[in-house]
Amino acid sequence: MVGNGKPHHARAFLDEQKFDFPLLVDPELRAYEAAGLKRGLLSSFNLSSAVKALGTLRNGFRQTSTKGDPWQQGGAFVITPDGKTLYSYVSQVAGDHPDLDQVLQALRKNQGKN
Numbered sequence: 001m002v003g004n005g006k007p008h009h010a011r012a013f014l015d016e017q018k019f020d021f022p023l024l025v026d027p028e029l030r031a032y033e034a035a036g037l038k039r040g041l042l043s044s045f046n047l048s049s050a051v052k053a054l055g056t057l058r059n060g061f062r063q064t065s066t067k068g069d070p071w072q073q074g075g076a077f078v079i080t081p082d083g084k085t086l087y088s089y090v091s092q093v094a095g096d097h098p099d100l101d102q103v104l105q106a107l108r109k110n111q112g113k114n
Contacts, residue, residue, distance in 0.1 A: 002031050005068035038073040048093045078106040
């Protein structure tokens with residue numbers, strides 16, 4: 001996993017989420033740019049992101065303080081050690097997330113092949 005914050009953000013995220021895997025940070029956003037991930041005001045604030053924000057509020061989720069680059073959108077990639085991309089998803093706007101079942105399916109597809 002690659003985040004765009006600083007090392008202390010990564011440690012806090014791993015502690016909070018109870019994940020047990022490496023989390024790298026890329027404050028200069030080089031990996032994000034190389035992956036073609038979107039960044040900017042219009043991908044952060046628009047009608048689609050407002051609708052997604054309302055939906056998350058209705059479901060009881062609240063955003064806490066911003067960590068990392070607030071204008072950088074994310075994505076999800078499952079890449080094998082030999083460089084083959086098994087899954088790719090580029091978030092178009094804030095609140096646009098991949099289907100986690102598809103991410104997990106791609107991870108399982110490569111399990112035991114290393």
